[in-house]
Amino acid sequence: MxxxxxxxxxxxxxxxxxxxxxxxxxxxxxxxxxxxxxxxxxxxxxxxxxxxxxxxxxxxNRILEYPKVKGEVVEVWNNITAEELAKVLKKDFNYIRDIFLDEIKSPKTVISDLKYLQQGLRRSGRRMKIIANPSNNKEQIIVDKDVFPRPPASKSELKSRPPVVTVMGHVDHGKTTLLDALRHSSVVEQEFGGITQHIGAFSVTLDSGAKITFLDTPGHAAFSAMRARGAFVTDIVVLVVAADDGVMEQTLESIRMAREAKVPILVAINKIDSPKADVGRTEQMLVEAGIQIEKLGGDVQAIPISALKKQNLNLLTEALVLQAELLEVGADPSGPVEAVVVESRLDSNKGKLCTCIVQRGILTKGNILVAGTAFCKVRNLHDAEGKVMKEVFPGYPVEIEGWKDLPAPGELVLQVETEKRARDVVKFRQDKLDAEKLEEDAVMIAEKRAHHEKEYYERLKLKRSLGRYKLKNDGPRKPEIPKDDDPTPALNVILKSDVDGTLEAVLNALDTYDQDGCKMDLVHYGVGSVSETDVELAQIFKGIIYAFNVNCNPNIMDLAENAGVQIKFYNVIYKLVDDVKEEINKRLPEKEVEEVVGEATVLQQFEVNQGKKKNPVAGCRCVKGTLRKSAMYKVIRNNSIIHIGQLSSMRHLKDEVDTIKTNTECGLQLLDKTITFEPGDSIICYQIKMERQTTMWDPGF
Structure with a gap:
């Protein structure tokens, strides 16, 4: 215009x-x-x-109104308000009122006439594009792009299924031995050091014909996260407590997790055949821990057993079946599959595998599944013994083959219609995670910027207050050259593990390291065998490769040997941690330690003429050890050190000597002639020794 x-x-x-x-x-x-x-x-x-x-x-019959503009295209929608339009145009409400010739009186005014809206935008030099209202479609977009579990099934749709029983308890209380006895196998012999390294999920048919799915969770402190996942997918928790040990730290933790999951608990008091077994004491400890057992007036069954000698196992299984019947566990076998990832691992022949427990639907070969940011087209299904399964019903464990990426343990597995749909879901979830990370990074950047601005304004304020006097080093700063050599020693670690859950447990153990003497940096970690890339990284960072329960190709071993890279193999977690401690101890610098050699008590002070001065001499008696002239000395008065230094003279009678033995009197003169002595002063003779340090790191076991 x-x-x-x-x-x-x-x-x-x-x-x-x-x-x-x-x-x-x-x-x-x-x-x-x-x-x-x-x-x-x-x-x-x-x-x-x-x-x-x-x-x-x-x-x-022609009038000049307004030009056909070719400006910026803005997205608007039906029934847009003046306030929303102002946000779209990044202007205030007064601007909106101006381009509509003061016809808009309130920010809440709804512009329903699209032609009227178009005319106003043309006055602002813009063109418009009609889109759907974002506020209405935001939730719909999420529903369209993501996938969610179905609403709970009605009671009429539920069919009977095997209960999922999780065995929990303290390390070495006999959990795996109990499962070994129940399924007549030899799991303990296959485990390293008698410690369960990852969750085992398998189905057991009892002598009564009842089927139960068992989860054997690790009892070690480092596997707390894995135990938590086991608790949240289970119907019943069997808490194994050794009769000779009673309630321990991990026992209390297992009780807490079972209560958080609101899962009924059944107690198995194990090792009743041990000479130190005390069932009564164990029951009392359970009551103190909040487990009200039936024998003492509660509602929790506590059954004394011996898993090693298979005593009272029939009582335990009957209690399990009874508890399952009371719970009336069931699942809907129709519709898309829903499951929970129990464990994931990388197999050199089969690729990426994960163990799941089906919770809904019937899993078959060819199903398209999504778990977190991973998806798969089911290639094969295997049971705990490796046998091929055609279909898996709710309540049964299964190992799924065909994952594109390893899903994290604890993730919910959902079935989708096509691979394209699965890729869209994974991309949407990954983008969402990236956006959340960007927001977190933005907060950190804002905090750092605020810190730098505060420093800048404080320095600027000081500079202005000085007037004509300038701050030192106020000129242009030279760029700081990064130091290549950090004086703090460091241990660089590359970690490879067999399964994702075990990897997480080892990482959690290493994450507890918080000592200052030596840094520990985790260069890389992953699931699978040691690769050529791992060796190259270890060579670059001068690190050590820890292979936990995985093998290494002979060619990779030769490559590592030629590159001077150490590859250490372990299959018990606490042994791996002990080796890491030893490597840290090797890198810690030696420290000075005072070793007391002898001690003397001052009897009297003498003064001797040396030139024109009279210098003090302590007349002493050696009361402990040996006094050496070349050593260091402390003078202590009233439990306070008043001087530290060396001697200038040590005499016995009139002779200058190098050592004084216990119960021998002597005269001691310090290099510092200003120090005077009083009867009763203690003189400590000591020497400095260099001693190897040991880390105080305690990972919790």
Whole structure:
């Protein structure tokens, strides 16, 4: 409109034209200008003009309203409010009111006429594009792109399924031995050091014909996260407590996790055949821990057993079956599959595998599954013994083959229709995680920026307060050259493990390291065998490769040997941690340690003439050990050290000597002649030794 008004400035015709908003304005325009503007493709309507001299009037059915702009395209929607439009245009409400010629009175005014909206946007030099209302479609977009579990099934749709029983308890209380006895296998012989390294999920058919799915969770402190996942997918928790040990730290933790999961507990008091077994004491400890057992007036069954000698196992299984019947566990076998990842691992022949427990639907070969940011097309299904399964019903464990990436233990597995749908879900979830990480990074950046600005303004304030006096080093700062050699020793670790859950447990153990003497940096970690890339990283960072329960190709071993890289193999977690401790101890610098050699008591102070001065000499008796002239000495008075230094003279009678033995009197003169002595002072003779340090790191076991 501003251009239009400039063109109308020196016209010879009166031009009266009206806007659709009933606003009338009059301007003067000449014919040549009018033709020029008409050719410029302006919107027009009726106009009445007349000559000044003759007063002749003529009606022209074209009027100059506003130009067809080619400006920025903005996205708007039906029934947009003035406030929302201001946010879209990144302007305030006054701007919106101006482009609509003061017709908009409130920010909450709804603009329902799209033509009216288009005219206002053209006045602002913009074009519009109609889209759906984002506020209405935001939730729908999430529903369309992500996948969620179905609503709970009605009671009429539920069918009977095997209960999922989790065995928990303290390390070495006999959990795996109990499962070994129940399924007549030899799991303990296959484990390293008698410690369960990852969750075992398998189905057991009892002598009564009842089927139960068992989860054997590790009892070690480092596997607390894995035990927590076991508790949240289970129907019943069997708490194994040794009769000779009673309630221990991990026992209390297992009780807490079972209560958080709101899962009923059944207690198995194991090792009743041990000479130190005390069932009564164990029951009392359980009551003190909050487990009200039936024998003492509670509602929790506590059954004394011996897993090693298979005593009272029938009582335990009957209690399990009874508890399952009371719970009336069931699942809906129809519809898309829902399951929970118990464990994931990388197999050199089969690829990426994960152990799941089906919770809903029937899992078959060819199903498309999504778990977190991983998906798979089921290639094969195996049971705990490696046998191929055609279909898996709810309540049964299964090992799934065909994952594109390893899903994290504890993730919910959901079935989708196609691979394209699975990729869309994974991409959406990954983008969401990336966005959350960006937000966290933005907060950290803002905090650092605020810190730097605070320092800058404080320095600026000080500089201004000094006036003509300048701050030292106030000129342009030289760029700091990063130091190549950090004086703090460091241990660089590369960790490879057999399964994801065990890897997490080892990482949690290493994450507890918080000592200052030596840094420990985790360069890389992953599931699977040691690769050539791992060796290259270890060579670059001068690190050590820890292979936990995985093998290494002979070619990789030769490559590591030629590169001077250590590969250490372990299959028991506490042995791996002990080796890490030893490596840290090797890197810690030696420290100075005072070793007391002897001690003397001052009997009297003498003064001897040396030149023109009289210098003090302590007349002493050695009461402990040996005094050596070359050693260091402390003078202690009233339990306070008043001097530390060396001797200038040590005499026995009139002879200068190098050592004084116990119960021998002597005269001691310090290098510092200003120190005076009093009867009763203690003089400690000591020497400095360099001693190897040991780390105080305690990972919790």
């Amino acid at each position: 501003q251009k239009l008004m400039v063109l109308l400035k020196h016209s010879q015709l009166f031009c009266t034209y009206s806007y659709p908003f009933n606003s009338i304005c009059s301007n003067v325009i000449n014919v040549g200008t009018y033709r020029q503007l008409s050719a410029a493709k302006f919107h027009t309507s009726s106009v009445i003009w007349k000559r000044r001299k003759t007063g002749e009037e003529k009606k022209v």
